[in-house]
Amino acid sequence: MEKRYFTIAEVQEHTTVDSCWIIHERRVYDVSAFIQRHPGGEQMIVQRAGTDVSRDMVGPPHRHSSNAHRWLQQYYIGELSTGGGQDEEEIFSQKKQAVRERNTASQGSNSVMDARCKSVDPDNDLVDWNKPLLWQVGNLREKYDEWVHQPVDRPIRLFYSDFVEACSKTAWYMVPLVWTPVVIFISWYCYTELAQGNTQLFTSITKEYSIPVHKYCFPFLFVLGMFLWSLVEYLIHRYVFHMKPPASNYYLITLHFMLHGQHHKSPFDGSRLVFPPVPASLVVVLFLAAFHLLAPGAVGMSIFVGGLCGYVVYDMIHYYLHYGSPKKGSYLYGLKAYHVKHHFEHQRLGFGITSRFWDYPFHTVIPEEIFEKSH
CATH class of the missing domain: 3.10.120.10 (Cytochrome b5-like heme/steroid binding domain)
Structure with a gap:
């Protein structure tokens, strides 16, 4: 040309x-x-x-x-x-x-730009972008880690099946649309259960000593759930999403790419920035079952629904950090700069999305840099 x-x-x-x-x-x-x-x-x-x-x-x-x-x-x-x-x-x-x-x-304009997806030169790339990538990345072996952290600006197709592919993608607004009613319903259920005054804590351990849990405790249990979610968010992001699969293990490489590698390869693929409701439902059910075993009744459900709300907030913030334009000096402005550095410079640091809080005790804070002041 x-x-x-x-x-x-x-x-x-x-x-x-x-x-x-x-x-x-x-x-x-x-x-x-x-x-x-x-x-x-x-x-x-x-x-x-x-x-x-x-x-x-x-x-x-x-x-x-x-x-x-x-x-x-x-x-x-x-x-x-x-x-x-x-x-x-x-x-x-x-x-x-x-x-x-x-x-x-x-400067204050907030118009939305369409992503420009450049074609990939097949002679200079390690995969065939005309075919689903999920079945190819495992063959990259020792080249996978470097390849997946070289981002491109184009959409990714994972599966051959159109139906499965559709289930692996979603628009950002589907997350609050699906999960907000669930959060509201479970919150109402927990509050009404606690309002009856029959909820006792530790009754399964000893019947001689128990602590009554009143309806006024619900906000504190809810916030506790959100706080616990922030820890779960960090741990999943660091130890699951950023596991380094062995170069010889085709299946672990494939799993890593499906869970998170595809996001680092194409960080501005808007259809893959939030967790699709179908697979998310399976994970939510697993967490619900775990809470039911560890803390049955309204107390455990109150903590669980706070964590579910924390997840919704997390997904919305994550999308905004990629596509939003926060005001300079704001909390979200700092988070956006922090998260983009995670994508482009420090992939083994900066695992907090909604907050940097857990990066400090786990010693994964991205080193501070001086950002240019606007004129």
């Missing part, structure tokens, strides 16, 4: 949220589809629209990872023309600040 060349004036015509071009090492990129995904917030890209970001990419104050540089290549559209000579370069330099100021008004 013949290369396209753009003048600086042409690049500076694309300085909005809907059409955002940048220059990096004299190559031109259309990053419109990436703006909302940028961990530093969309304003940091819009402020630099139409300009050369080569120095910004290498820092200081923030050095972009090799994955970030490679990710940028997916938005390549052409080369910067040198036909304009030195005069054009001077014009470009003089207009740089004016472009940033002109685009300040568009």
Whole structure:
């Protein structure tokens, strides 16, 4: 394919949220589809629209990872023309600040961009993207770990069966749509059970001493369930989702890719960012059965429903960290930057999604970096 060349004036015509071009090492990129995904917030890209970001990419104050540089290549559209000579370069330099100021008004835009899924060169990749990947990744063996942590911006197909494939994907709004009524119903059931005043704690251990559990205890049990979920969230993410399968074990590699590897390979596949309701139902039933054995009655159910609510919050936050554009300085802004660093630089650290809390006692906190201040 013949290369396209753009003048600086042409690049500076694309300085909005809907059409955002940048220059990096004299190559031109259309990053419109990436703006909302940028961990530093969309304003940091819009402020630099139409300009050369080569120095910004290498820092200081923030050095972009090799994955970030490679990710940028997916938005390549052409080369910067040198036909304009030195005069054009001077014009470009003089207009740089004016472009940033002109685009300040568009920083608050929250429009949604369509993902741009670039085709994969079959000669340079280790799998055939025209076929379901789940049955191929196990054959990568010792190359799997490096391959799965080199993200691409394109959807993934796992299964041959259309029905099974559909069950493995879901829209984000299906999670609250399915589970919020369940949380409300179980909460109502637990509260009414406790309100009867017949619930006793530890009656199965000794009948001589028991603690009555009143309806006023329900909020505390609910919050306890949410807190316990945050620990479960961390442990699953670290020890299950980020297990390192042996290179010789085809089945463990396949299982890892199905559970979480596919998310790291394609972190912006919107249909795979939350847990589909069908497989989620099986996991929820297993947790419910475990709680029934460990803490039968309304007390155990109250803790369980708090954990179920924590799961819903977790899935919604996880989706937002990938597609949302939180306000700079907010709690979610910090979480988004933290989670994106987990994807692109520190895959063996930063396992907390809704909070960094458990990363501290388990010593998996991602090292702090200095993020660039908005101008």
